[in-house]
Amino acid sequence: MKFGNKKKLALSVAVALAGIAAIAVSSWPSQAQSGADVLVIKNATILTVTKGTIKNGTVVIRNGKIAEVGANVQAPAGATVIDGTGMFVAPGTIDCHSHIAVEGGVNEGSVSDSSMANILDVLNPNDIDIYRDLAGGVTAANILHGSANAIGGQTIVIKLRWGLPAERLVFEGAMPGIKFALGENPKRSNNPVIPGQIRRYPATREGVEDVIRQSFTEAVEYKKQWDEYNRRKAAGESNLIPPRRDLRLDPLVEVLEGKRYVHSHCYRADEILMLLRVSKEFGFKVRTLQHVLEGYKVAKEMAEYGVGGSTFSDWWSYKLEAYDAIPYNLALMTQKGVIASVNSDDAEEATHLNQEAAKTIKYGGLSHDEAMKLFTINPAKQLGIENRVGSIEVGKDADLAIYNHDPLSVYAVVQKTIIDGKVYFDRQKDIAMRAENAKEKQALIEKERQASGAGRGGRGAQPQGPGRGPGSTIEDREE
Amino acid sequence: MRARGVRRILPALMAVACALVVWVVVASHHARADEPPYFAIKNARIVPVSGPPIASGTIVVSHGVIQAVGANVTVPPEARVIDGAGMTVYPGLIDAGTDVGIGAAAAPTAGGGGRGGGGGGRGATGATVPLSMGPEDRPATTPWENAADMLRSDDARIESWRSAGFTTALVTPRNGYFPGQAAVVDLGTAEHMENLVVKTPAALPINLQGGRGEYQGFPGALMGQLSYVRQVFIDAQWYTQAMQAYEAHPQGRERPAYDHTDVVISHALANKELVIWPAETDTQILRAVRMAPTLGARWALSGAQQGYMVPEAIAAANVPVFINVNWPVPAAGGGGGRGGGGGRGGEDTDTLRTLRFRDRAPSTPALLNKVGVKIAFSSGGAANPKDTLRNIAKSISAGLPADVALRALTLGAAEILGVSDRLGSIEPGKIANLVVTDGDIFADHTNIKYVFVDGRLYIPPPVVEPPAGGGRNGRGGGDTGADLTGTWTLSFTTEQGPDTATAVLQMAQDGSLSGSVSSQMGTAQITRGRLTGNSFQFSISMQIQGADTQVDFSGTVNGNQMTGTINVGGGFMIDFTGKKPNAGGEEVRQ
Numbered sequence A: 001m002k003f004g005n006k007k008k009l010a011l012s013v014a015v016a017l018a019g020i021a022a023i024a025v026s027s028w029p030s031q032a033q034s035g036a037d038v039l040v041i042k043n044a045t046i047l048t049v050t051k052g053t054i055k056n057g058t059v060v061i062r063n064g065k066i067a068e069v070g071a072n073v074q075a076p077a078g079a080t081v082i083d084g085t086g087m088f089v090a091p092g093t094i095d096c097h098s099h100i101a102v103e104g105g106v107n108e109g110s111v112s113d114s115s116m117a118n119i120l121d122v123l124n125p126n127d128i129d130i131y132r133d134l135a136g137g138v139t140a141a142n143i144l145h146g147s148a149n150a151i152g153g154q155t156i157v158i159k160l161r162w163g164l165p166a167e168r169l170v171f172e173g174a175m176p177g178i179k180f181a182l183g184e185n186p187k188r189s190n191n192p193v194i195p196g197q198i199r200r201y202p203a204t205r206e207g208v209e210d211v212i213r214q215s216f217t218e219a220v221e222y223k224k225q226w227d228e229y230n231r232r233k234a235a236g237e238s239n240l241i242p243p244r245r246d247l248r249l250d251p252l253v254e255v256l257e258g259k260r261y262v263h264s265h266c267y268r269a270d271e272i273l274m275l276l277r278v279s280k281e282f283g284f285k286v287r288t289l290q291h292v293l294e295g296y297k298v299a300k301e302m303a304e305y306g307v308g309g310s311t312f313s314d315w316w317s318y319k320l321e322a323y324d325a326i327p328y329n330l331a332l333m334t335q336k337g338v339i340a341s342v343n344s345d346d347a348e349e350a351t352h353l354n355q356e357a358a359k360t361i362k363y364g365g366l367s368h369d370e371a372m373k374l375f376t377i378n379p380a381k382q383l384g385i386e387n388r389v390g391s392i393e394v395g396k397d398a399d400l401a402i403y404n405h406d407p408l409s410v411y412a413v414v415q416k417t418i419i420d421g422k423v424y425f426d427r428q429k430d431i432a433m434r435a436e437n438a439k440e441k442q443a444l445i446e447k448e449r450q451a452s453g454a455g456r457g458g459r460g461a462q463p464q465g466p467g468r469g470p471g472s473t474i475e476d477r478e479e
Numbered sequence B: 001m002r003a004r005g006v007r008r009i010l011p012a013l014m015a016v017a018c019a020l021v022v023w024v025v026v027a028s029h030h031a032r033a034d035e036p037p038y039f040a041i042k043n044a045r046i047v048p049v050s051g052p053p054i055a056s057g058t059i060v061v062s063h064g065v066i067q068a069v070g071a072n073v074t075v076p077p078e079a080r081v082i083d084g085a086g087m088t089v090y091p092g093l094i095d096a097g098t099d100v101g102i103g104a105a106a107a108p109t110a111g112g113g114g115r116g117g118g119g120g121g122r123g124a125t126g127a128t129v130p131l132s133m134g135p136e137d138r139p140a141t142t143p144w145e146n147a148a149d150m151l152r153s154d155d156a157r158i159e160s161w162r163s164a165g166f167t168t169a170l171v172t173p174r175n176g177y178f179p180g181q182a183a184v185v186d187l188g189t190a191e192h193m194e195n196l197v198v199k200t201p202a203a204l205p206i207n208l209q210g211g212r213g214e215y216q217g218f219p220g221a222l223m224g225q226l227s228y229v230r231q232v233f234i235d236a237q238w239y240t241q242a243m244q245a246y247e248a249h250p251q252g253r254e255r256p257a258y259d260h261t262d263v264v265i266s267h268a269l270a271n272k273e274l275v276i277w278p279a280e281t282d283t284q285i286l287r288a289v290r291m292a293p294t295l296g297a298r299w300a301l302s303g304a305q306q307g308y309m310v311p312e313a314i315a316a317a318n319v320p321v322f323i324n325v326n327w328p329v330p331a332a333g334g335g336g337g338r339g340g341g342g343g344r345g346g347e348d349t350d351t352l353r354t355l356r357f358r359d360r361a362p363s364t365p366a367l368l369n370k371v372g373v374k375i376a377f378s379s380g381g382a383a384n385p386k387d388t389l390r391n392i393a394k395s396i397s398a399g400l401p402a403d404v405a406l407r408a409l410t411l412g413a414a415e416i417l418g419v420s421d422r423l424g425s426i427e428p429g430k431i432a433n434l435v436v437t438d439g440d441i442f443a444d445h446t447n448i449k450y451v452f453v454d455g456r457l458y459i460p461p462p463v464v465e466p467p468a469g470g471g472r473n474g475r476g477g478g479d480t481g482a483d484l485t486g487t488w489t490l491s492f493t494t495e496q497g498p499d500t501a502t503a504v505l506q507m508a509q510d511g512s513l514s515g516s517v518s519s520q521m522g523t524a525q526i527t528r529g530r531l532t533g534n535s536f537q538f539s540i541s542m543q544i545q546g547a548d549t550q551v552d553f554s555g556t557v558n559g560n561q562m563t564g565t566i567n568v569g570g571g572f573m574i575d576f577t578g579k580k581p582n583a584g585g586e587e588v589r590q
Helices: A018-022 A128-135 A205-234 A250-256 A269-282 A299-305 A329-335 A349-362 A368-373 A377-382 A427-453 A470-475 B002-028 B157-163 B222-248 B260-270 B282-295 B305-309 B311-317 B352-370 B385-397 B402-409 B411-416
Strands: A038-047 A053-062 A065-070 A080-083 A088-091 A093-098 A138-143 A151-159 A177-181 A261-266 A286-291 A308-311 A340-342 A400-403 A414-419 A422-426 B038-046 B054-062 B065-070 B080-083 B088-091 B093-098 B166-171 B182-186 B197-205 B274-279 B298-303 B321-324 B375-378 B434-437 B448-453 B456-458 B486-494 B497-507 B513-519 B522-532 B535-544 B547-558 B561-567 B573-579
Touching (some): A093 A377, A128 A414, A128 A422, A177 A250, A205 A250, A299 A329, A422 A427, B093 B375, B222 B260, B352 B375, B385 B402, B547 B573
Parallel strands (some): A177 A261, A286 A308, B093 B166
Antiparallel strands (some): A414 A422, B054 B065, B434 B448, B486 B497, B513 B522, B535 B547, B561 B573
């Protein structure tokens, strides 16, 4: 999370999407496809990202996967066809740093190591930001704990399957992660001390490093205890007292065993190098550096280590450690061989990551394809899901965004967003549904008004409509 | 289906249970020199719940127990006889989730109760209690406390609940993540409050949600709370296992560390105590269904107001549900229909989602019943128990069969709480908890004439009807003459010591409250509030540690004095007293 005022470059794009997000409505795919149904997008410009651009091409989607892509592909008979004339089809946006869809706070900020807290437990599928981000073409997001502590909570990658319950949001098979944070946020330097309250350790960058070392020292010891217990148990010893299971140390052991990614919030070059050193010492791997505003200073070291860099396009100076940020960061990291992505950290920013990525063409001279990668295949690689999403290739999940212009254009507005071959956002249907929702709202207000007028609380005053079944939860999406 | 099955085998069970129960109850019953040895209600319509209604019958009560029920029952000559002509007798109603009996009174408790080292940190007034730094500090955790030991005769709500027909409650401690164990308590009067306890411990409640901000001690965020609850159950299971291993072979190794929480929770697990998991929204319910089964405990859902969205998921979990019937209502001043006042026409801030919730919440009981879920009702913090019955009537309008509603309030609740062998129906041998009405219990104008609790007769005070044209009794405080309008000084004690706040209240004709509350934390507008009888509730929304937090005030008013509770969420409540210092005589209403 960012703290303080975020300052943005004048280039900030005036995005036409804003209107969409204002009144969001249900967008559950109405074509009610069965798994075997076929969806075809034809006559569109297809930006595969990894295999070039196909003019006037066709994408065939079968069972939620991309079945065929090309200029000379025929739509099978009986398929649902979307006419993509004048449209651009791109892989759905993947936001490597998001805090949407979280209930009850994104920071377990009470302690310096809150790795027992798990975003998976508090996913909120009713968060309207899911729908708003869908309207901006986002199809997957890495939902992170906040940056209040050196070791934050466990993280999870989701698909933005608006309307489905929490467990169905989870990106199946995606490696779970854990949030780390370095610098001003975990040392709480920008937060007032509450009277009568002891200031939380750490208060310095050295302290942040110490917390990480301390926790991993404990995790190593904890793992040893369990290994020893399991060894003796396997050897047939009875009456053993098992180690006490510790929900804080379990995920750190998973990190040590390579079963959980580390996504670390960071700003300054020195602390970036510190973390990479510490991780080598304990034998774990940092998967991504998040925000990493000074990544351009240590891009070579990052590339050598093999850590991804996920950053903003052009935010700077919103706090002291952000003063050395430059809008060339993404381009410079890319040119040094770092897998880089542009992230949002913010529900609104996520709705135009395509245009945020486009800024790298001006600041750093990236090519069109390189800029496209920053919000598609690169974040997919950072999250280890590149075999499933991030480009338009046969066999991959049909997670797509259809734009009315080239997605790197300031005029680009998302028309449809597709996940697993299902249309989860449709701009035309959204507009049509606003009137319906307004009507329903008025009717409910009127009903309440009458009920309160007709002697409040009395029984039998108003016949209640039959409650809706669980399937209808998806209709109940407005904020 | 299930209910019918139980009903079929009930007579057999009763035959076995009766002898035992009668003996237990009689033996524990204190002599009451001032009361006749027998009561008899004659010529009344009897709704036993365990069987078909009796059009005109007699009930004989003695020594706290129902002695006989039927159309042809001999009344002992020394009995005090109540002519029940035109009246209906129901089993006493059960409120399956309330803090009535242990609630707001004068005595302040320091802090949120038990936060801090070892969980015992009730901290002397004014002392700063160190913030919890992890699960090992057992924050706000006092599972060894028990509602049965916390009962207070000065909780005025015992009488108001009883007068509304509630003779029994699952009394639930309120403070903390593990606030203490709940007890089934009869809402009578007794020389010693403990004598009202029917079963203890009856359940192990958990509190979630809210919290005091993300930075004020572990756990601050919901995800921290959930991991904490999980860790406590893991610890308790570990403790059981470790102690077994240690006891079998104590020599030569370190003993497992004693931990009061582990001891109590491991006993609760061994005794298959019912763990109560709170969840109101569809997301919370689905989370409960996902997480609660991993605790290794028998569990029940409480709240479930959005159960109408996910009835099948609840049915699949195969757990009972204590439905909170304190249905959501529009905020004071209009709510969904805001703008009724004219000036604010068209300005509505309630979302479609909120409006749908208010519209459909009362359909939850019907929908859960339809898919076979065992239900009971809790008053859910309502200030007025009559509202609880009115809200159940709304659910009947929304499709819940009236007999199912009555069963959920009596025998159904007793079954879930494991006391159906002694409570919940009108049968010989059962505890004599009865409600005598002049009409259908769910009808709006029905009066409760007599209430029996443990065989003792109570006559509810007459209900004062408001002037014609107004709402029903108790609405708006007009009947009691209470007026909250004015400036109140609220006194309370937090972990930081004694503190005050100022509430500027404005009460409308219908009892709805508006105004503001000013404290150290700043000034916040009242978002909703109401006075009902002499009970009030109002809520403010304020930023606590950067998070929007709803703070609820509830209590009772008596002239220029009020007592009540401030609920800051996450199970943290602070008792307060209020005074209206400048109230000499009549407050001028604007």
